[in-house]
Amino acid sequence: MDQQIIDDINQWLDEVVIGLNLCPFAAKPRREKRVRIAISHATDEETLLNDLQAELERLSDTPVDELETTLLAIPDMLENFEDYNDFLDAVDLWVEQFGWEGELQVASFHPQYQFADTEADEPGNLTNRSPWPLLHIIREESLEQAIEHYPDVEGIPERNIKRMEALTGDEKRKLFPYLFG
Template identity: 50%
Template structure:
């Protein structure tokens, strides 16, 4: 089961994140094998917080050349997006509490991801929709370096919205099968 979960996340990363160029910085660590895929078996916030801290500590003890980033995949917990969104506040608190502010940055993905001020069906939400809830730990130094070398990084979100907005219904079904496999 864990292998299938990781494979579905890897496919999403290849086909959606890199394939649509939603994150222009993801291609290199994907190709170099510098992404850790950690599947969490937890079903409660406290245990998930402990796992998130362990992943930050692992990044601490591993060079960026070996491990650039971690995707903590949460298939059995935080299925409701409101619960997931609330958990993100705890995760940010954890980062601050352990003096990881400015060291690690948290990005988040969820099958029902919804940006503030949008409706669930708005296409822009597709940019952060993944097969499972995912807590993505990024190295702040790497993000800053990449953004400094990228022309017009402020245009990335608008470009992403245009990309997903330009997808046909069939392309959406192919790229986001998990969104169409369940009752929505």
């Protein structure tokens, strides 16, 4: 099962995130094998927070030239997006309480991801729909450096929404099989 989860995430990274250039900063660390995919088999929030803590520590303690970012997959809980979204409050509090603020941040991806004030079937939601619930741990310093050298950071979300709107039904089924299976 773990290998299938890793394969699903790798395919999503390669075909969606990098393939559609949703994140212009993802290709280089992926190519350099500095993206870690970890899996938490937690079935309760406390265990999941402990697993997140271990990954925050690993990323913080590992040189950036060895590990740039971590994706923590959560296959055994938080299948419902509202539950996942509520849990993100605990994640933010955890990052703050343990002093990671300013060093690490956590981005969110989920198979049912839905931005506030959107309908569930709006194409823009696809930009954050992953095959499994994920917590993406990002080094703030790396993000700041990438943003500094990217000409139009503010335009990324709008460009990504347009990219999703332009996908045909067949392309969506190919790129997001977990949504149409």
